[in-house]
Amino acid sequence: MGDGSSEAVILLVEDSPGDIRLIEEAFSDGNIANSLNVVSDGQEALDFINRRGEYEEARRPDIVLLDLNLPKVDGEDVLHEIKHHPELGHVPVIVLTGLDDDLIESRDLDHDADEDAVLEKPVDPGEFVALIRSFEEFRLAIMRED
Template sequence: MGSGSSEAVILLVEDNPGDVRLIEEAFTDGNIENTLNTVTDGQAALDFIYRRGTYEDAPRPDIVLLDLKLPKVNGEDVLHEIKHHPELDHVPVIVLTGMDEDLIESRDLDHDADEDAILEKPIDPGEFVSIIRSFEQFRLAVMRED
């Protein structure tokens, strides 16, 4: 097998410290190799993806975990920016939401939705790890084809 690093660079955009801790634990428990970068508001997320200010040397994320309810800049605006960024439009975005199913269904996810997956909070660790692994495998398969 390859000797290169298979670590995914993951950007977590989440303002709730408890949810951040749960996500970190899910990565550890699932033995997911990753570099987890955490920002706590929408403005910091935009600075990270555009490599501005303290994030000028930020790596390009392979996966973005995005809470929709964020201070400063809301998650939907961050999602839109990621999906319209020329170097990030292919990056999977997993939306973390506390919305109930009626609201999720009303978002019309099958029609030109920007997000690639939705995880409801509280996050089920098994489902979370499964979704992350599916994107990691996809990313690695794409890298091998290039």
Template sequence: MGNGTSEAVILLVEDNPGDIRLIEEAFSDGSIANTLNTVNDGEEALDFIYRRGEHEDARRPDIVLLDLKLPKVDGEDVLHEIKHHPELDQVPVIVLTGMDENLIESRDLDDDADEDAILEKPVDPGEFVEVIRSFEKFRLAVMRED
């Protein structure tokens, strides 16, 4: 696992086992030092974010990968909670959206966009790694300045 200084803590909120496997493979192929925490529904995502129950010792994520269509608690509600949490509002959120979902029409993305990036599923591993690396560099740069 490492000492946490250079490893990105990533929270993956996804209920599709196939998509989870693809994302795990993209991380291992991309050689991104990370601790990948996977939760399968919106309720567990909120438990992780608020460090409740079995996630009381969870480290704050550096990046959140979020599917919008989730059981129990909707992904948009989870996104709202993250972006209104005082410790997490600056954490990059990458929304994973299916090709059949028209995110642009369903939400006003002009001024009120909470997500930092949108990736279409199935995720292209090369594109995925590039997006993650861009946030990882940003995150590490910010951590060095503190």
């Protein structure tokens, strides 16, 4: 697969520097081998997943961490695009949100995020690392089957 790297390619779509720092620290504390790509608005996220412009050489992400409340293009639109993308439909998306469960359900994310995870902000680093590990093991298990 690609360059043979066992690092997970993770795309973090987040506009809050504090949340970005928290997630970077959680990865490093959790000792997760990853290539973390950070984009700070929905338009950049779409460019990354579609390999446009400066992201032409980007590797496809194995996991996407997506804040819903983004500038330029809304996080829900990014989620929809990922889930309907021919090469990314299977990629797990972890939705990062400050919304509570009732609001999430009322915004009808379910049809796009049904097999994925929703983490409420502020993100709990322990819970976050456990979640990433479960996705990473799932991804590596799939890769080993090839």
